[in-house]
Amino acid sequence: MHSTEMQKSVSVQVDSDFALLLPSGAYEIKKMEPRSRLRRVILFCLLLSLFGMVAFGYFCPDQVCALSARERVSESLALTYAEAPGRPLPDVIVQPGLSYDEVLHDDFRFDLTAHDVMVFLHIQKTGGTSFGKHLVMDLDLKRPCNCQRARKRCHCFRPHSNEIWLFSRYSTGWKCGLHADFTELTACVGGELDRNEGSAVHRRYFYITLLREPVSRYLSEYRHVKRGATWKGSRHWCQGRTATGAEVPPCYSGESWRGVTLEEFTSCPWNLANNRQTRMLADLALVGCYNGTLRHRTPDIDRVLLASAKRNLAAMAYFGLTEYQKGKSHPPGAARCLVTRRRKTPPYKTVALRTRISSVCDGSTAQTHGTMVKQMLSVILLAVVAVARAQFNNGRILEPPIPSQCVQRVIHERYADNKGYFFSWRDPALRGVEEDWLSARNYCRQRCMDLVSLETSDENEWVKTRIVQDKVKYIWTSGRLCDFKGCNRPDLLPNEINGWFWTAELQKLAPTTNRQQNDWSEGGGIGKPQPDNRELIQGGAAEHCVAILNNFYNDGVHWHDVACHHRKPFVCEENDALLKYVRYTNPNLRV
Template structure:
């Protein structure tokens, strides 16, 4: 019998390695690691990985932790969904915020004691000034907004903390720019609240807005500009930068367009009053932001913006129609409002005269 056939090898758990020579052959005794220790190491690694994924998804902002950057979606893709009225855009360009259906059917109630935030998208000349004042002065809350006489600003805090629950002109000011649109707000609100409160918090956002009959809104903006309004403080922020003067050129020379005629107002091809409500509700990244969209608008571009605006409007928790504020119930409520807190009275500029 060959010596190689007589040599056998076994493994047992001992404190050290040694060789044992027995009459039936040579046995090599090797030290083994306990299986229980190896299992503990594997279990620890799995738990650590799971904790990391949960923490990553919970604390990291969407705009930072997205698996891929949001790029311009081709017009062909967006137009496919624009052809059918009311058909939602694909998930790849879905926007944050709770939709009306979610609020209605899934019992997503706005919770002042949690981290829910109401975000008011204020479109020019839709009655947003009056509506914004009602939000800070006329809601029946356990801890009403604290409005200061000397300033057009109210502190709207949660019942048991100094966290902000309302993001609007009269609560936080124009933190995201004068009359910030949907594209600006969704990229800005979270960071501004984090800076204001000194910490990053996982919040739910309830977007709300007001809409107005387009022709009436356009004429109202014309009259406002004719009196000297410019909204020069608007940032037009999109995809990480402000639109340049060449992308959003003024329609006038000088400080304002005071005294402009309606014909001159309508003749300017890049007048932001044109189709303003759709533009302010849409995701402008879908059409390359302001890069050429004002000077070289096409029917396809307009259809993409309309499809996106419908999608975002459907994803809002609430929207109202300006014309319905003219009914008697609204007028009665308005007359009971504490307008003096913000130094406004019915009939003054900025307050509707329909009543």
């Protein structure tokens, strides 16, 4: 056999190492390891790898690790449209970034020199444009954002690198789509920053947003659309694709909806202005994306969206209220996270977190999340008080609830929806006592109630039956004419026809000319259909409040406009908003 045909690999079981000389060369033969020892080595390596994976997932923060929950969506969370409605939201929600509770740690720092990123979720008509400008123009930083006059874009880089620390309209542009919502941003921000910076980096994300009172925001969007705005550049991205034209159909034909009336604006069932803040904060995958939110909207879908929006909002690092504007400069010792360089006073009062931004904040004091929500509720009450002051120029105001009185409120009867009612003439302490309209409201409100709002014909007849049974001549309701500042809106004009509303619920009444949708009397003191403003015609006060009169003018039991200074018995109705406010601000009371 030729030497080239000789095998050059030799496997020999020996007790010791030795060298073997063959014609084709020298071969070193070593002692083979027993198979049992080899198995132990392999098993040890596998166990070591498994331990490393478990330790990595346990000790590495979710917001930093590449395998964090933020970067992957569990199949159980990606509910289809058919599965989501009516089901409780999962206990584990995919978090977009650091939550409010996490930033409250004493050793927490937003580090501009590391990989922390602030993401601004900009909802239309919430004041986000002004707030976004302050973020890029008025922060006191070692390396301020570089804003060029000719462009709407600013470069917001870290102190020692050209990495971006702010993801917003004025720093990065609409990288994730025009007015990208929560669903779009959480799926897009990381990838966009990786592409911009040329590499994948483990980052911590701090989501922030601004909210606005829904009716004011809706009307502001209506006026903006009426002037020609369309937001056609929005992607409506969800679960890996953009919404189709069938899922998000336009409410108009042509280039824009310029000149649209309020009635036309509100009548479009798939108008994206409807419920915008909730939709933009929610995880739309829970309801089948835009197919579920617009074309197949149900009460169950609305409940899922609201629950998701509330959870996502609570998980954000910060949110502010457009109405909660700061009226004076920072008090001494306040956080300098939003110190102005060009304007003396920023237009938004920050609900301060105990967040210390490296080289930005110095000693900011904390407010708890509960305090922030209490301030939100206080804003709502202050807004109502402002309306009351507009209604009464004599210094009297609408009073807030008194928790102890709310606990002791008296309920005489409950209606079909289990809401409690109080009839003043049935209370021994008020028998024979009559109050003017505002005093009656304040008596009710101090007890987490308000004057009755007759929003349905069934409720109206139910209350009228008790008036007749108890032989009461008249009572106050919460109805009033809108004739103060802000009542010159086109939909409220003329006020004497379109300006009547239930003040307790801020619910507009049907026009007085639509006699089938209200219960105005066809008679009165001068024989004219109500409302007739009789007293003003006869030289007295204007009749701006709504009372129910029990056949007072031989006209049956119906609504009448009456001057608000007159005194009458009244009916109180439990008010959900006041009850929620007192329960939240007084968790130890059983209200």
